[in-house]
Amino acid sequence: MPPRGQPTARQTRIGAELRKLREASGMTSAQAAASLGWERPRVSHIESGRHGVSGERVRHLAAHYSARDTAYVDALARMADDHTKGWWTAYKGVLPPTMLDISEMEHHAAYLQSMQMLAVPGLLQTPDYARSIFVNGSCQLSPNLIEQHIEHRMARRRVLSGTNPTPFTAVVHEAGLRMRYGSRDIVRSQLRHLLEVHENPSVTIRVVPFDIDAFHGYAQSLLHAGGPVPQLDTIQIDNAYSLDFLSADSQLAQCRTLIERASAVALTPVQSNDFIHKVIQEL
Numbered sequence: 001m002p003p004r005g006q007p008t009a010r011q012t013r014i015g016a017e018l019r020k021l022r023e024a025s026g027m028t029s030a031q032a033a034a035s036l037g038w039e040r041p042r043v044s045h046i047e048s049g050r051h052g053v054s055g056e057r058v059r060h061l062a063a064h065y066s067a068r069d070t071a072y073v074d075a076l077a078r079m080a081d082d083h084t085k086g087w088w089t090a091y092k093g094v095l096p097p098t099m100l101d102i103s104e105m106e107h108h109a110a111y112l113q114s115m116q117m118l119a120v121p122g123l124l125q126t127p128d129y130a131r132s133i134f135v136n137g138s139c140q141l142s143p144n145l146i147e148q149h150i151e152h153r154m155a156r157r158r159v160l161s162g163t164n165p166t167p168f169t170a171v172v173h174e175a176g177l178r179m180r181y182g183s184r185d186i187v188r189s190q191l192r193h194l195l196e197v198h199e200n201p202s203v204t205i206r207v208v209p210f211d212i213d214a215f216h217g218y219a220q221s222l223l224h225a226g227g228p229v230p231q232l233d234t235i236q237i238d239n240a241y242s243l244d245f246l247s248a249d250s251q252l253a254q255c256r257t258l259i260e261r262a263s264a265v266a267l268t269p270v271q272s273n274d275f276i277h278k279v280i281q282e283l
């Protein structure tokens with residue numbers, strides 16, 4: 001089977017985890033290939049996500065690398081065996097692959113945490129609010145493509161409903177509530193939507209007000225998707241021209257610290273509701 005031309009973020013992640021296991025064992029890719037009786041490119045293709053692996057193969061490689069964390073190996077094997085073709089695949093070839101990767105990440109997450117400094121989190125946006133962001137964004141998109149992006153963003157919200165909704169905590173800075181995306185009416189409607197969705201038991205919204213001293217958020221917006229084990233957590237961050245997925249241990253630790261610091265100074269959920277009411281009245 002030829003290598004995949006463009007592996008998904010999830011497929012790439014499986015390969016990256018297998019590379020971590022190999023490196024932890026002290027083997028080079030050449031040594032691993034030789035000891036397994038493989039050609040060297042096969043190891044490289046697996047670790048780049050360009051060749052798929054089964055859960056059985058994951059367990060075989062983990063044993064070969066003397067990995068002893070059974071919970072982690074079991075979770076990684078289940079991840080390799082899960083070939084879910086979710087609703088997001090309908091947008092393949094229409095939207096950028098990273099948009100589909102976000103949907104897949106959210107679908108598989110055990111829980112979600114968002115920290116947003118300058119906007120309402122995507123999972124909580126209204127269509128008009130999202131449209132204003134896309135219309136006025138740095139990338140000039142056609143009207144039809146903008147509507148496809150909005151449709152996709154609204155479809156992502158399904159993880160917050162149904163019989164088994166994903167727990168979602170959103171830490172939003174006051175700046176994100178007050179930024180004028182579109183008209184005052186659009187922003188008011190968006191903030192009222194936050195109050196409505198906050199009644200969902202699976203959703204928690206916490207606001208960081210301007211008057212907090214020494215806030216350490218560093219204006220970084222991110223989405224943290226909890227994995228079946230902490231090692232398989234994923235952080236998605238927005239940059240000016242790209243969406244990046246972080247999974248290195250040091251990156252996960254740093255982003256978890258940012259979320260913890262923001263949560264430590266954020267208002268309680270009840271206080272946050274009152275605060276959003278106040279912002280609506282002031283618009």
